[in-house]
Amino acid sequence: MIDPMDFLLWTKGPMFDWAIAIFALGMMARLVEIFMLGRKPNYAEPRGSEWGPGFRTILTRSVADAGTFQRAPFNVVIGMIWHIGFFIALLLFIPHIELIYSVLGIRWPGLPNPAVDAVTAITILAMIGALIHRLRNPVMRHISTFEDYLVWTVTFLPLMTGYIAYHRLIDPYPLALGLHILAAEIFLIVLPFTKLTHIFTVFIARWYNGAIFGRKGVAS
Amino acid sequence: MAYPKTLGESLRAHGVSRRGFLKFCAATASMMALPPTMTSAIAAALEQARRPSVIWLSFQECTGCTESLTRSHSPTVEDLILDVISLDYHHTLQAASGEAAEHAREEAMRENFGHYLVVVDGSLPGPDANPGYSTIAGISNYQMLMETLEGAAAVVAVGTCAAFGGLPKADPNPTGAVAVQALAGDKPVINVPGCPPVPMVITGVLAQYLTFGKLPEMDRYNRPLAFFGQSIHDRCYRRPFYDKGLFAQTFDDEGARAGWCLYRLGCKGPSTYNACATMRWNAGTSWPVEAGHPCLGCSEPKFWDAGGFYDALSVPPGNTGGTLLAAGVSGAIIGGAAAALAKRRQKGDEAQRQPVKIDELEQKL
Amino acid sequence: MTALPGIPVFVQPGCGPGEWGNALPVLHEIRHALARLAESGESRVIDLNAMPFGPGDEERLLALLGQGEIEARLNALGVTEIRETAVPGVWLVDHRNAEGERLVLHIEINTVPDILRTQAPDLRDAVATLDARLAAGTSEFPPRPDS
Numbered sequence A: 001m002i003d004p005m006d007f008l009l010w011t012k013g014p015m016f017d018w019a020i021a022i023f024a025l026g027m028m029a030r031l032v033e034i035f036m037l038g039r040k041p042n043y044a045e046p047r048g049s050e051w052g053p054g055f056r057t058i059l060t061r062s063v064a065d066a067g068t069f070q071r072a073p074f075n076v077v078i079g080m081i082w083h084i085g086f087f088i089a090l091l092l093f094i095p096h097i098e099l100i101y102s103v104l105g106i107r108w109p110g111l112p113n114p115a116v117d118a119v120t121a122i123t124i125l126a127m128i129g130a131l132i133h134r135l136r137n138p139v140m141r142h143i144s145t146f147e148d149y150l151v152w153t154v155t156f157l158p159l160m161t162g163y164i165a166y167h168r169l170i171d172p173y174p175l176a177l178g179l180h181i182l183a184a185e186i187f188l189i190v191l192p193f194t195k196l197t198h199i200f201t202v203f204i205a206r207w208y209n210g211a212i213f214g215r216k217g218v219a220s
Numbered sequence B: 001m002a003y004p005k006t007l008g009e010s011l012r013a014h015g016v017s018r019r020g021f022l023k024f025c026a027a028t029a030s031m032m033a034l035p036p037t038m039t040s041a042i043a044a045a046l047e048q049a050r051r052p053s054v055i056w057l058s059f060q061e062c063t064g065c066t067e068s069l070t071r072s073h074s075p076t077v078e079d080l081i082l083d084v085i086s087l088d089y090h091h092t093l094q095a096a097s098g099e100a101a102e103h104a105r106e107e108a109m110r111e112n113f114g115h116y117l118v119v120v121d122g123s124l125p126g127p128d129a130n131p132g133y134s135t136i137a138g139i140s141n142y143q144m145l146m147e148t149l150e151g152a153a154a155v156v157a158v159g160t161c162a163a164f165g166g167l168p169k170a171d172p173n174p175t176g177a178v179a180v181q182a183l184a185g186d187k188p189v190i191n192v193p194g195c196p197p198v199p200m201v202i203t204g205v206l207a208q209y210l211t212f213g214k215l216p217e218m219d220r221y222n223r224p225l226a227f228f229g230q231s232i233h234d235r236c237y238r239r240p241f242y243d244k245g246l247f248a249q250t251f252d253d254e255g256a257r258a259g260w261c262l263y264r265l266g267c268k269g270p271s272t273y274n275a276c277a278t279m280r281w282n283a284g285t286s287w288p289v290e291a292g293h294p295c296l297g298c299s300e301p302k303f304w305d306a307g308g309f310y311d312a313l314s315v316p317p318g319n320t321g322g323t324l325l326a327a328g329v330s331g332a333i334i335g336g337a338a339a340a341l342a343k344r345r346q347k348g349d350e351a352q353r354q355p356v357k358i359d360e361l362e363q364k365l
Numbered sequence C: 001m002t003a004l005p006g007i008p009v010f011v012q013p014g015c016g017p018g019e020w021g022n023a024l025p026v027l028h029e030i031r032h033a034l035a036r037l038a039e040s041g042e043s044r045v046i047d048l049n050a051m052p053f054g055p056g057d058e059e060r061l062l063a064l065l066g067q068g069e070i071e072a073r074l075n076a077l078g079v080t081e082i083r084e085t086a087v088p089g090v091w092l093v094d095h096r097n098a099e100g101e102r103l104v105l106h107i108e109i110n111t112v113p114d115i116l117r118t119q120a121p122d123l124r125d126a127v128a129t130l131d132a133r134l135a136a137g138t139s140e141f142p143p144r145p146d147s
Helices: A004-012 A014-037 A051-060 A066-071 A073-091 A094-104 A113-136 A138-143 A146-166 A173-193 A195-216 B007-013 B018-031 B036-048 B064-070 B077-084 B098-111 B141-149 B160-164 B199-212 B239-244 B320-351 B358-364 C023-040 C057-065 C120-124 C126-136
Strands: B053-058 B086-089 B116-121 B152-158 B189-192 C044-047 C071-075 C079-084 C090-096 C102-109
Touching (some): A004 A014, A014 A173, A014 B320, A073 A146, A146 A173, B018 B036, B098 B141, B116 B160, C023 C102, C120 C126
Parallel strands (some): B116 B152, B152 B189
Antiparallel strands (some): C071 C079, C079 C090, C090 C102
16 A cells, blocks of 8 residues: 555655656647747738737637537537636635745735635536537547547546545545646646647637738738 | 552552542543543543553654653643553653663563563664664664564554654655664554654553553554544634635734634645644643644654645645756757757758659659 | 744734634534433533634633532542533533643533532442441541530
């Protein structure tokens, strides 16, 4: 039987360093590659600027357009719910804020614990709903790959284990906390090698889209 | 030397009345964290209990655990020593010294072989370590422990050092310190950790063993569940503030003065199991969190190496910022190299590109 | 870092009815036990040592329970103070050792605390005790004027 305290100290110590290292290395490699490969030079004369529309599109694309919403309302709504919930649970929970402060040196105010707890519960349910939808909807089932189920799992596990740890549903607490930290580390390790990179690339992609249209002088 | 009288007989011989005995049992029940309804069961058990010999071995320790024991009020240590146990060997508390002291130990072991209780405080250099780091009466701690354990009925490891290795075992562990349970073989071990343990917990565990003659229910670390079954977090009087998300940010700020939760100041309460929150210290006067200081987690293994005392529980102990930076830079280099290679290959391909005209294609086809 | 004398001290004013802290659950426990005592005669003892009280909780609890009519002292292995609270059936039994330090504070919900009663083993030997005192000498029993 693994010593729970040893397990916790391992997840907080060497394993955390490894996870952060793999995450940073992988993510930086991808990003630098993307930026350095850049775009083909466009020899047409620009009709408008790129930067304004680029940044504006980052924001405007956060709302699904009417057509998408009509075709896949469940995906849009559930997706919004669990993404926002995930960010709240990750960034507005005081123990997480302390962790980020210790690594990056920046901090911000958080939400009361019961609020984050409620949001987490809703997020977990929404994610389960999303999985069921993916399994039952014929189109989604057809186009889903192993990677889709993998990223669902590595995203779901930190939420579930975090909820379990907060409510101390596993005894002793060092084991529960260690499992949560390990789940988060697995998420970080898997991230740069899967579509989870969209966390960063979605903003780049939106900027490019807006920039292309903006250069052509088209509203986007 | 164990007395042939039972404890009940011995107390009556001391002139203790029935009510006095009941009062003693009520205090003992409270100390053992048993409900008051158990008082009569304890009275019945203590009536029949015999006074076993206790040999106390002190190794690499700061004597804080003995200090803690002598602050125990309920019952007083003198009561415990005289009436309940027969403390035949203890460096700090015994009157004898030198050869006479060692002789007392050996005699107690011989006369009570198989029945005496061994209490250990402090960790000790393990069998592979240099024994010179800690010796008593010319022999190594390890040798003394192994000799004394031979005829022991059970071992009580008092304090985090004896239970888990404690401070001597903290990184880099220069003395090769080990915990008692690593060396006890199949002897029953009760761990009473804490740095030091709550005084009444020490006497409570001893009283529990001596009253019922068997090991209490213990957790995976061999700690009695009666005292170590609940986390500090679950019994902390400041828990409502944690639940509401009201935290002190620094010492002596507004939140700290209002008595808010000390999580952000490094409290290890959530992962620490001990009785401080309920039994408190100095006969129930107060305890660290009540005094405004975050819990250190001192009854848990490796608590010295478990991260800064003033870093929140969620904060990793290492230099993660540095790792992040180094890995990021390495990633940038790798990504840059990959992109540069790709671009060069692209240029090479473009240079070697052989344009084809439609006529040539039609001729080929 | 302010010097110790420079840290101001604020005295907490008395709390209102909404600030019972952790004394409130104990009050509820007493209430339930009292109802059971009135209904079925079943007594209960609550050990206050095991309560996660914050500063002032115990004082608030005892202040609410108040003072009754009876105060008794038990002299055995130190003093034990037994007093009835203003709530009938709720007693405080404060065991202290020979140095006056508190061993345990019990709240006993009973018609009379068990430790006040004459104990059964003592009663069995009672007649023998009385006879021993008679035999020890008449000085123990000054004759009454009208005997």
